[in-house]
Amino acid sequence: MVRVWLHTFFLISLLLVSQLARADVSEVTATVDRNPVTANQSFVLTVTVDGDVGNDSFSPSKLLKDFVVGRTSVSRQTSMINGRLSKQTRFTTVLIPQAAGEYKIPEITIGGVSSQPITIEVLEAGSSQEKEQETAFLEAQVDSEQVYLQQPITYVARLFLAADLNKGNLVPPEAENADVQQIGRDEESTQMVNGRRYKVYQRVYQITPSKSGPLSITGARFDGEVFTQGQRSIFSSFSNTQPVSTIAETIDVNVKPVPANWQGHWLPSELVSISQSVSPEQETYTVGEPLTISYMLTAIGVKPEQLPEIKPEFPDTVRVYPDGDETDQFTRNGVVISQKTISFAIVPNQPGPLSIPALEVPWFNTKTGLAASAETDDLKFSVAMAEGMQAIPEGNQPSGAAAPQKQSAEEKPVEPAKPSVVLVWWQQSWFVALLGLIILASLATNLFLLVRRQSLSEGAEETSKTPHQLNKDKLWREFQQACSKNDTHAAQTALLEWANRYFNRTFNSLTELSQYLSIQSSCAALQKSLYQPGSSSWREGKKLYKDVKSSLERLSDTTEDNVLPELYGRK
Template identity: 40%
Template sequence: MVMRLFCCLLLLSAMPSWAATKLEASVDKNPVLAGEFFMLNISVDDTIKSEQPDTSVLLKDFVVGPTSLSTRTNIINGSINKQTTWSVKLMTRNEGEYTIPAFTVAGLSSQPIKLKVAKRAADADKNNDIFLKTELSNNSLFVQEAGVYTIKLYLAKELLDGSLSTPSMEDAQLTQLGKQTESYELVDGKRYLVITREYLLQPQKSGVYTIVGPTFQGRVQQNYRQLEVSALGDDQQLEIKPIPANYKGAWLPSELVNIDEQWQPEENTVEVGTPITRTITLTALGVTKEQLPEINMNTIEGIRSYPDDVETNNAVRNGRVVSQQTASFALLPQKAGTYTLPEITVPWYNTKMQRISYATLPKRTITVTGGAQANTQPLANTNSAAPNEPNLQPATADNLAASTPPFQPAQDKTPLWLVIVAVLGYILWIITAIFYWLSRSTKNEPKNTSVSVNKAQPLSLSALKNAAKTNNLNAFYNELNEVAIKLTGKKVAAINTLIHNINNDELAAQVNRLQSALYANSSASIDLNAIINMIEQHQAQRTKSQQAVLKDLY
C-alpha cells in the first residue's frame, strides 16, 4: 500500500504543469486573391474555455465569417500536449498590403501577420463553377424612393451548404422581399442553378453612396470530393437626390401614381335609402405601401358615409416596387336631391419628369330620387282598410265605396288561434321593451362619465420634450409621429393630419424644416420647443371644448 502511494506521488511530480506558455496566429495561404476567403488560426498550448480572442478588430479591413473552436489533447511517450484553436474565415475585397494585428488570450500575445492581397483577374469569374451578379433597378434615386436590388448566385456544381451575406449601404434600409427563388439558366453552354434574392432599398439621406456587394462561401460536391468555394459581388455606386425645396406636403416620390374608383351600383341615379359602395384605389410605382397617403372622402350633407377597412399591399413587378391602397366607403342617401362629390387630389413628385404632379379623381354628380316609399303618405285612419290588404291607401269616401259596399257584413272571421298568437306576441313585445329600457338606464349610469373625463385629459409629451432637450431630430420625429397617431387616430400620414387639424402655418413650416433636416441634409434652424408649445395649445383648446360638452351632459 505504501509502495503504491509512493509511485503515484512520483508520477504526479513528473507530470508537467499545464499552464499556457505560447499563443500563435497563422493563415492557411499568403498571398491571397481579393475576394478570396482564407482561414486565420489562433492557437494556444492549453485548454482554454473561459476566454477567446477579440476578432472585432478585423472588421475594419476584412469580411469576417463565423469563429469555430476546437480542442485537442495528445499523449506521446508519456508527454501530454494540449491545444485550443480558434478558426476564423476572412476575406478582403481590395488588393494591397494588410496587417492582421496581434491577439491576446490568457495573458499571452501573438505576433502580427503581414498579409499580401493580389488583384483578382478581370476574367476570374468566367467559366467558373460559381459566381455572383448584382443589379439595381435605378442608379439614381430620391430620398425615400424605393429601389430594388437583385442578387443572383450561379452554381454549376451540386451545393452542399453555404452562406450568402446581406448587402449593405450607409443611411439606407435594405430589406429582403419575400423568399429566395431558384431557377436554371444556360450561360455559354453551361447549365447553372440560379438562386435569386431581391432587396428593397430605401435611402434616407442625399449624397453619393456605395452599396457593398454580397459575399458567398460554401461547399460543393465535385465527383467524390467536397470543395470549398467562394464568390464576391461587385460594389455599386448610387446617387441619392434630396427633396426639392419647393415641394410641400407628404413626400411621395414616384415614377407613376394613379387613382381610380368603382361604384356599385354604377348608375348616377338612385333612390333614397339605396346603399352605394364607392371603392377608391391608389396605385404608386417606386414607393412602399407605408408611404401611401390615407384616402379621405369629404362629408356630404344629405348622404351618410361609413368608411370600411383600408387594404394596402406591395409587390415587385419587372424590377419595380408597386404599392396599392384600396379604401371602400358605404354611402346611404337620406333625402332626394342632386349631390356633387368633390374631386380627390393626391400630390406626388414625378421622379422621371422631376416636377410636382397630381393624381386626381374627378368630381361626380349623383341624383337621388324620392322612390315609392318616400312618396307614401301616413294613413289618417288605419281602420279604413282591411287588415290583410297589401296596398294601403289613404281612407277616402271614394275608395271605401269602391272596395266594400255599405253595410255589407264581413265575409271572413279571424280564427281564434290567430288572435291568441297576436296577443302573446304583443305581451312579448311589451316585456322586450321593458328589458331594453332597463338595460339602457343601466348603461347611462354615472360610471361612463369617468371614462369621458379621462378622455379629456391631455396627452403626455414627456418623451417629445426629452428628445428636444438632447436635440435628437430622429427621436423627436418618431415621437412626434406617435403623438400625432394618438391625437388624430390616423395610422397613415398622422403628422400631416395633425398639422391640418391645428391649422397653424408656423407649425407646418417647422415640421417641413424638420423633415428637410432629416431627409435632405438641410441646415435650416428648427425650433423643436415651438412645435411642442403649439401641440400643447391645441390640446388645451381640445380639453376645454370636451369639458364644456361634459358640463352640458350633467
Template identity: 35%
Template sequence: MVKVIISLLAILLSCHSYALTKVSASVDKSLTMANESIILTITADDDVNANALDTSALLTDFIVGRTSVSSQTSMINFDTTRTTTWNTVLIPRSSGELVIPAFDINGFKTQIITINSLAANESATSNQQDLFITTQASATDLYVQQQITLTVRLHFAAELKRGSLSEPSLVSANILQIGKDQESESIIKGKRYRVIERVYAISPQKSGDMILKAPIFSGEIIIASARRSNFLSFADTKPVSVVGDDIALTVNAIPAQVSGLWLPSELFALQQEFQPAPRKFKVGEPITRTITLTAVGLSEEQLPEINMQVPQGLKVYPDQAKLHTGLNNERLVSQKVVNFAIVASKAGEYQLPEISIPWWNTVTNKAEIATIAGQKIIILPNADIVPSTMQQQPPRMNLENPTTPKVVENVIIQQNSFLQWLFLALWLLTLLAWYITAKRPFKPKQANSETNTKVNNAHLAILAACKKNNGELALACLLPWARYQSQQQSLDNNQSQVLTTLDSLHDYFNDPALSNAIIELQQSYYGKNPSAWSGNKLSLAIQALNKSKLSKSSEVDISINP
C-alpha cells in the same frame, strides 16, 4: 500490484513539465480575391487560454468573422502533448497585397504572412470562385423617404452544410425583406451555380451621401477529406464567409418648393370604376365607386388617405381601405383600393368633384398632380320607392262630388278583465322597484374618469421624446399616440377612424398648433437644411389636446336608474 502501477503512472505524469515553446500561423490559401474568405489558423503547443489571441489588428485590412477554438491532448508512450488551435475567418476589404501581422501568445510570436487579394473583375480568378454575392440596387440617386429595392444573390458551386445571410445596413434607413427567398440555377463562364435570391425594400430617412453595406454570408461547406479507409470515405467541413460589394447612394433632401404632403415616386396614378357600369342610376340603389391608388417606390404606410366629397342629395359610405405590395420589374409597387358606397335620396343630375393628390416625380424631378376628373351622374326616379312627401299627406275629401255616406256600424269590443288585472299588477311591481332603487344611496361611477385620467404609455413616451429633443423618437411615437386617442374617441361616440400616416393626423385632430409642430418636426429632419429640433411646441400641443379631452370627459351627466 495494480495500485503500485497506478501510483507510478501518477508520479511520472506529475513529474512531466508542460510549457509553451512554439506558436505558428498559416492560411488555407495565399491567393484570394476581394470579398472572398480565407481561414487563418494559429497553433500553440500547449493548453493556452482561449482569450490569449487578440485579432483586433486585422480589422484594418480584413472583415473578421467568427473564431473557433479547440484544445487537444494526446499521450503516446507516456509522452503527453497538448495543442490549442484558433481558426478565424477573414475577408479582405480590398485588392492588392495584404499583410497578416504577427500575434503574441503568452510571449511567443507567430510569423508574418503576406497574401495577394485580386479584384473581382480580374479574369485570373474568375474560375476560382465557389461562393460569391452580387448586389443590385434599383436606384442609387434618390430622395429622402423614397423606397428602392436591393436584390441580393448568393451564388455557390460547393455543397453547403449550413449558413446564414445577414441583412444589409444603412444609417438612418428602414430596411425590410420583401417576400421569401427564391432559389434557382445559373451557369457563369461554364460553371454551374445554385443561386439564392433575396429582395429588400430600403427607405432612407436622412439626406446626404451614404454607403449601403452589403450583407455577409457565413457558413460551412463540405470538402473531401484526406482520411480514407478500405470501406468508407469521409468528408470534412470548412468554414467560409463572403461579402457583397457596398453601394454608394446619394440621398437628396425634400425640394424647397414642396410644402404639403411628400410623396416621391416613379409612378403615381389614380383610377376609378363604377358598379354598376352605366352612368344612370335610380334613387335608393347603392352605387359603388372604387378608387385605386398605385405608387411605385412608396410603402403602404406612405400612401395618403383618399377622401371623397359629394353634393347635397347624396350620401357616401367609405369602406376600409385594402392595401397591397409587390414587385414588378424589380420595383416596389404599392396599391390602396377604397370602395365608396353612394346612395341618392332624390332624382336629379349630380356632379361629383374631382379628386387630386400632389406628388413628386423622381424620374423628371418635377411636382405633379394625380387627378380623377369630376364625374357627372344621373339619378332616375325609382318606381319601387314611394316619395316620403306622398306618404305623409292625409287623404283629401272631394267636396264637389260628395259620395253617398256610408252606414256607420257599431263595433263592440269585448275587453278581457284578466289582462287588465295582469297589467295593473305589473305596473305596481314597477313602481315598487323604482321606489326601492330611489331609496338606495347614490354612488357616482368613477371608472370612466379613472380611465380618462390614466396616462397611457404612448402619451408618456412622446412627452419624454419631446423633453429630450429626440425628433426620431418623437416621429416614431406620434402614430401610436394618435391611434390611442382615436380608440378613446371611438369609445365615446362609437365612431372609429384608422390613422396610418402623419398626414391623417392633421385632418383628424384639426388642431393648428399640433399641425404646425408636426410640420416643424418633419422639416427639421427631412427638409433641405436639417436643423436641431426642440420638442417644446409639440409637447405643449399634445398637453393642450389632452387637457381639453379631460375637461370634456369630466362633464358627465348623473343619471338615476329607474
C-alpha cells in the same frame, strides 16, 4: 494492496503528464488558406498550437487595423503515438481585407512561443485572378444611382458559392438616413464563372432614403461555413468545414431633394393609378337606400405608409359614412406594389340627379422627372322617391266650377230668367264657391280617416293592430326586445317588418318609414350606427321605441286607456 498502489500511481502519473502537456507549448504555427487574396473577399487564418491551451489564448483583435475580423472557432485533437501523449489546439479565424495593398499578419505568441509573421498581398476587387480562386464572393447592384427623396432603390445581392453550404447568414446592406427592407423571397440558381460552377443565391432589398444628399450603401455581407473537399478521418476531432466570409462593394447614390415648386403630398413612383367601384350597380337609386363607393389607389415601388389619404368630395344631398380602409403590399416580378382601399356608404336623402365629382391624386413620375396625376371619372346617378313615400295622400282636386254652369244650362229652357241671375251671382261670388270646395275636401278627409280607423280595428284579434294589443304581436315584441338590447340590425329588421304589416303598405327603407311616422332624428341615429363601422355603439333604443309609440298614438288617435306597453317599465 500492491495492486491498489500501482493503480493509484498510474492515475497520478497520467494526471501529471496531462498537466505538463497542457502547460508546455512546443510550437505555434500560423498559415493562411491562400495568398494573394482580393479586396472584400475572405481568407482563413489558422493558428495551430502544439499543446492544450485555453480558448482565450489567441485574440485576433490586433488584426482589426487592417482587416474585418470574422468569427473564430476552436478545435482540439488528442493522440498517443508510441506511448507518448500529445495534444493540439487549432484556432481558425476569418479575415476580410477591404482595400488593395500589402499587409502583414504579425507574429502570434501563445505560451511564450511565437509564430512567424505572414505577408499578405491584396489585389483589387474585380481583378482577373479573383474569381478563379474564390470559394465565395458577393455581387451587388442597384437599379439607379440617382434618385429623389423617398424614391425607393432596388438593391440586388447575389452570393456565389463554389462549395456546398453547411450554414450561413446574409447580413443586409447598411445606409445612414435610409430604411432597408428585404422584399420577395430568395432565388437559387447555378452559373459558370471562369470555368468553375457556382451555386448562386439572390436576395433583393428595398432601400428608401429619408434625407437628400450623397448616400453610401455599405455592401451586404455573408458569414458561413462550407464543406471542404477532403474527407475527415474518423480519428480526427477537427471539423471538415471551412469558414467563409465575403462583403459586397460599397455603392454610392445621389439623393435629389423634392422639387421646389412641388405642392401637396409627395409621392414619387414609377406608376400610380386609382380606380373606383359602386355597389350595387344600377341606373337609379332610391331615397334612403344606401350604396357603397370604393376607391383603390395603387402605386409601384413605394411603401404603404407613403400613400396619401383619399378624400373625395360628396354633395350635401347625401349622408356619408366611412366604411373602413385597408392597405396592402405585395411583390410581383421583383417589383413592390402598395395599395390602399377605402369605402364610403352613401345614403341619398333627396330625389333627383346625383353627381359625385372626380377624384384626383397628384404624384411625381420618377421616370420622366415630371409631375403627374391619377384621376377617376365623375359619377352620375338618378335618385327616385320610393313608391308611397309621401305620408299624406293628396286630396281630391275640386272640379265644381263647371257644375253650376252645367246646371244653369240645363235649367235654362225651364226658367229662362233665373239661370242668368244665378250664373252672374256665382261669378261675382267666387269666395262662396271656394268655401264649398273646402267643405267638400273636409268631408272627403273625414271619410278617409273613418274608413282607415275601421280597417285598422277589423281583425284585431288576428293581427293585434290596436295599440293596447301590440304586446300580443310577435314582430312588435321582437322590435321591443331589440330596442331593449340596443341591437341595431335586429331593431331595423323588426321595425320594418312590423310597419309593413301594421300599416298594410311597403316601406323600402328606414328613411321612408321615418318620414311617414315623423321620427327622422331617431332613425338617422340608427342608420349612422348601421352604415358607419367604428362609430360609437348605438344606445338610443329606448328613444326610438318611445318615438314610434308616440307617433303611432298620434296616427291612431288613441285614448289614455290605449297606451302602448312601456319598454323599460315605469320609474
